[in-house]
Amino acid sequence: MTILLAEDDPLxxxxxxxxxxxxxxxxxxxxxxxxxxxxxxxxxxQLLCLDIMMPEIDGFEVCRRVRATDAAVxxxxxxxxxxxxxxxVGLGLxxxxxxxxxxxxxxxxxxxxxxxxxxxxxxGRGRCFSxxxxxxxxxxxxxxxxxxGVELTRREVSMLELLHRNAGLPVSRDAFLDxxxxxxxxxxxxxxxxxxxxLRKKIEADPAxxxxxxxxxxxxxxxx
Amino acid sequence: MTILLAEDDPLxxxxxxxxxxxxxxxxxxxxxxxxxxxxxxxxxxQLLCLDIMMPEIDGFEVCRRVRATDAAVxxxxxxxxxxxxxxxVGLGLxxxxxxxxxxxxxxxxxxxxxxxxxxxxxxGRGRCFSxxxxxxxxxxxxxxxxxxGVELTRREVSMLELLHRNAGLPVSRDAFLDxxxxxxxxxxxxxxxxxxxxLRKKIEADPAxxxxxxxxxxxxxxxx
DNA sequence: GAATCTTTGACATCGTTTTGACCCGGCGAG
DNA sequence: CTCGCCGGGTCAAAACGATGTCAAAGATTC
Numbered sequence: 001m002t003i004l005l006a007e008d009d010p011l012x013x014x015x016x017x018x019x020x021x022x023x024x025x026x027x028x029x030x031x032x033x034x035x036x037x038x039x040x041x042x043x044x045x046q047l048l049c050l051d052i053m054m055p056e057i058d059g060f061e062v063c064r065r066v067r068a069t070d071a072a073v074x075x076x077x078x079x080x081x082x083x084x085x086x087x088x089v090g091l092g093l094x095x096x097x098x099x100x101x102x103x104x105x106x107x108x109x110x111x112x113x114x115x116x117x118x119x120x121x122x123x124g125r126g127r128c129f130s131x132x133x134x135x136x137x138x139x140x141x142x143x144x145x146x147x148x149g150v151e152l153t154r155r156e157v158s159m160l161e162l163l164h165r166n167a168g169l170p171v172s173r174d175a176f177l178d179x180x181x182x183x184x185x186x187x188x189x190x191x192x193x194x195x196x197x198x199l200r201k202k203i204e205a206d207p208a209x210x211x212x213x214x215x216x217x218x219x220x221x222x223x224x
Numbered sequence: 225m226t227i228l229l230a231e232d233d234p235l236x237x238x239x240x241x242x243x244x245x246x247x248x249x250x251x252x253x254x255x256x257x258x259x260x261x262x263x264x265x266x267x268x269x270q271l272l273c274l275d276i277m278m279p280e281i282d283g284f285e286v287c288r289r290v291r292a293t294d295a296a297v298x299x300x301x302x303x304x305x306x307x308x309x310x311x312x313v314g315l316g317l318x319x320x321x322x323x324x325x326x327x328x329x330x331x332x333x334x335x336x337x338x339x340x341x342x343x344x345x346x347x348g349r350g351r352c353f354s355x356x357x358x359x360x361x362x363x364x365x366x367x368x369x370x371x372x373g374v375e376l377t378r379r380e381v382s383m384l385e386l387l388h389r390n391a392g393l394p395v396s397r398d399a400f401l402d403x404x405x406x407x408x409x410x411x412x413x414x415x416x417x418x419x420x421x422x423l424r425k426k427i428e429a430d431p432a433x434x435x436x437x438x439x440x441x442x443x444x445x446x447x448x
Numbered sequence: 449g450a451a452t453c454t455t456t457g458a459c460a461t462c463g464t465t466t467t468g469a470c471c472c473g474g475c476g477a478g
Numbered sequence: 479c480t481c482g483c484c485g486g487g488t489c490a491a492a493a494c495g496a497t498g499t500c501a502a503a504g505a506t507t508c
Contacts, residue, residue: 190497190498190499193496193497193498193499194498194499194500196497196498197498197499197500200498208498215496215497215498217496217497218495218496
C-alpha cells in the first residue's frame with residue numbers, strides 16, 4: 001500500500017511520514033499541491049492524505065483534479081483550521097474523511113486504515129465495482145464476468161468508472177473526452193468509438209448486441 | 225434513503241431527526257441499542273448513525289452485531305466523549321466515520337452524504353416530470369408508463385418539455401418549430417406532424433385516440 | 449526493438465429526420 | 479344536406495448524419 005502525503009509544514013510532514021512508515025505503508029511526500037499531482041499521476045498511490053492550505057495548488061483543487069480521473073481512490077483531508085465550512089466543502093468534493101488538527105498518531109492511523117478497508121476489500125484485487133454481471137477491479141486493471149477474466153488498460157478502466165458513476169444517465173462524447181482524455185484533447189477521428197468497440201469486445205457477452213454499454217444516439221453512451 | 229438514528233438523549237435525537245428529514249431522508253429513531261438492532265433487522269436502513277453511550281447495548285456493540293450480517297452498510301458514530309481511543313476502536317470495528325460532538329448540522333449532513341455517495345453510487349435517472357400516468361426523464365432520454373419504458377430522442381424530449389411547460393395551453397406549430405428546431409428553421413413539409421406521430425406511437429396508450437398530446441385544430445397541440 | 453496501446457482514415461451500417469404522396473374528417477359555402 | 483377546401487394523420491422511401499468496424503500507421507512502454 002502506497003500513501004501520498006501532501007503537507008507544506010515540514011515538521012508535520014516528517015512526523016506523519018515516519019508514523020505511516022512505522023505502520024508498514026510506503027509513502028510519497030509532497031510539499032505542495034503541484035508536486036502532489038505529479039506524484040499522483042506517476043505512481044497512482046492507493047490513498048491520498050492532503051493538507052488544505054498549501055502553496056500553488058491547495059488541497060481542495062488537488063482533490064478536484066484527482067477526482068476527475070479517479071472517482072474512488074480514498075482521499076483524506078488534514079486541516080489546521082477548525083472551520084466546519086471546510087469539512088462541508090471537502091466532503092462535498094468527494095473526500096472520504098476529514099481529520100482536524102491537532103490529531104494524534106493513533107487517530108490518523110485508524111482513519112487511514114478505515115478508509116483503506118472500505119476501499120480495498122480483502123479480495124486480493126483491491127477495489128471493485130460491478131455493472132450487471134460484470135465485476136471491475138480498477139486497481140488490478142482487470143474485469144471478470146463469471147469465470148472469464150479480461151485485462152483492461154487504464155483508459156478503459158477510466159471509461160468504465162465514468163459510466164459507473166453516471167449509471168442510468170447517458171454520458172456525452174464530450175464528457176468522455178474531457179474526463180478520460182483531458183480537457184484540452186480533441187481527437188479528429190473515430191478514437192472514442194474505437195475504444196468503445198474494444199471495451200465491448202472485452203466485456204460484452206455479445207459485442208454486437210451490447211448489454212452493458214448502450215449507445216444513446218446523438219448523445220453518447222450509457223450504462224444501465 | 226432510510227437512515228437509522230440511535231441516540232439516548234431525546235433533545236439531540238429530535239434535532240438530528242428533524243434535520244435529516246429536512247434533507248429528504250426517511251428516518252428510523254431508536255433511543256437505545258436494543259431498539260436500534262430491532263429496527264435494523266426489520267427495516268434494513270441504508271445507513272446507521274449511532275451514539276456510542278446508550279443504555280442496554282452500546283453503539284460499539286450494535287456496530288459489531290450489524291457487521292456480523294452486513295459488512296458494507298455505512299455506519300457512522302456520534303460521540304460526546306472527545307476521546308481519541310473511541311475513534312480508534314470505532315473505526316476498528318468497521319465504522320465508516322466518526323463525528324465528534326458538538327457537531328453542526330451542516331457537518332453531519334455532509335458526512336452522511338459522503339458516506340452514502342461512497343456506498344451507493346448514483347444510478348438514478350436525473351430529473352423527472354410526469355404527464356398523466358407517463359413519467360418523463362429528460363436527462364436519461366427515456367419515459368415510462370407503468371412498467372413499460374421507451375427510449376426517446378433529444379428532439380422528442382424537447383417537444384415533451386415544451387408541452388409540459390405549457391400544460392393546459394395549446395402550443396402553436398410555430399412555437400414547436402422555434403423551440404425544438406430553431407428560430408431559423410422552416411421545414412417545407414410534414415416534419416412536425418411526423419414527429420408528433422412518432423411521439424404518440426411511443427407514449428400514448430392508444431395512439432389513435434391521443435390522451436396526452438391533444439390536437440388543437442387550427443392552432444397546434446396541447447397537453448392536459 | 450518488440451509488445452502493447454492509441455490514433456487514424458476508409459468504408460459499411462444503422463437510426464433519425466425529412467419529404468412527398470395520399471387519406472381522412474370537420475366545417476363552411478352553396 | 480352535400481360538396482369541396484383545408485388542416486391534420488399516416489405511410490414509405492430517400493436523405494442525412496452518427497456510429498460501428500477494420501486494418502494499418504503511430505506512439506508508448508518496457
